[in-house]
Amino acid sequence: MRPSDAHPQTLDHVHAEIWQRLAGATADPAHSWRTPTLATAGPNHPDARVVILREVDPHERTLVCFSDSRAHKVAGVRIQPVATWCFYDPVQRLQLRARGETRAHVNTAFTRTFWERLPHSSRRLYATVPRPGDRVLAPWEIAFGDHPVEQFAVLVTTVHELDWLRLGAEAHERARFRWDDDSWEAHWACP
Numbered sequence: 001m002r003p004s005d006a007h008p009q010t011l012d013h014v015h016a017e018i019w020q021r022l023a024g025a026t027a028d029p030a031h032s033w034r035t036p037t038l039a040t041a042g043p044n045h046p047d048a049r050v051v052i053l054r055e056v057d058p059h060e061r062t063l064v065c066f067s068d069s070r071a072h073k074v075a076g077v078r079i080q081p082v083a084t085w086c087f088y089d090p091v092q093r094l095q096l097r098a099r100g101e102t103r104a105h106v107n108t109a110f111t112r113t114f115w116e117r118l119p120h121s122s123r124r125l126y127a128t129v130p131r132p133g134d135r136v137l138a139p140w141e142i143a144f145g146d147h148p149v150e151q152f153a154v155l156v157t158t159v160h161e162l163d164w165l166r167l168g169a170e171a172h173e174r175a176r177f178r179w180d181d182d183s184w185e186a187h188w189a190c191p
């Protein structure tokens with residue numbers, strides 16, 4: 001943070017806590033931040049859906065989730081390579097929105113490192129013959145193909161903005177962090 005921030009220690013603490021919580025969510029399936037909502041642009045309207053947070057790298061500022069390469073969210077980030085992730089902890093009444101440039105990686109050496117670590121049961125999810133959203137006769141009628149790895153996508157957001165909000169019993173707190181070339185610029189904001 002820059003020395004001119006009004007509350008450098010406290011903003012530093014909030015910022016450190018954000019990345020700790022994100023990293024903690026990838027390791028704990030029961031963590032409230034494990035299943036954020038991922039919002040992307042679509043051809044006609046914004047879209048949002050729940051995903052599983054798979055990886056976090058505080059130094060690279062990246063958030064990672066997996067998807068079917070044929071899904072609407074992948075088409076969305078190809079049209080407009082941006083996304084907002086919204087995390088919510090209902091116990092602490094803590095919301096985090098993380099925005100940044102987002103890329104879909106498909107069938108590369110990078111995606112295969114994740115693929116190798118997926119259990120067989122998860123790999124099968126990417127093997128459907130119908131595309132996500134296609135009409136099917138019934139869930140048990142869905143056919144599976146032989147090339148799931150080609151239908152596996154890794155979405156990576158490089159975060160450039162964090163918007164943190166805690167609803168307190170007496171007062172609410174909001175802090176904003178913006179990546180500015182080589183450091184985070186931080187300030188408090190009116191909730």
Ligand SMILES: Cc1cc2nc3c(=O)[nH]c(=O)nc-3n(C[C@H](O)[C@H](O)[C@H](O)COP(=O)(O)O)c2cc1C
Nearest residue numbers: 035047049050051052065066067068071072073074
């Ligand atoms: C708990 C939960 C976790 C989910 N995790 C993912 C995920 O990690 N990746 C994904 O593509 N879809 C995930 N989904 C399904 C999406 O919410 C969504 O329905 C699907 O990906 C189609 O979205 P799209 O048409 O906007 O691409 C999850 C759904 C739930 C309820």
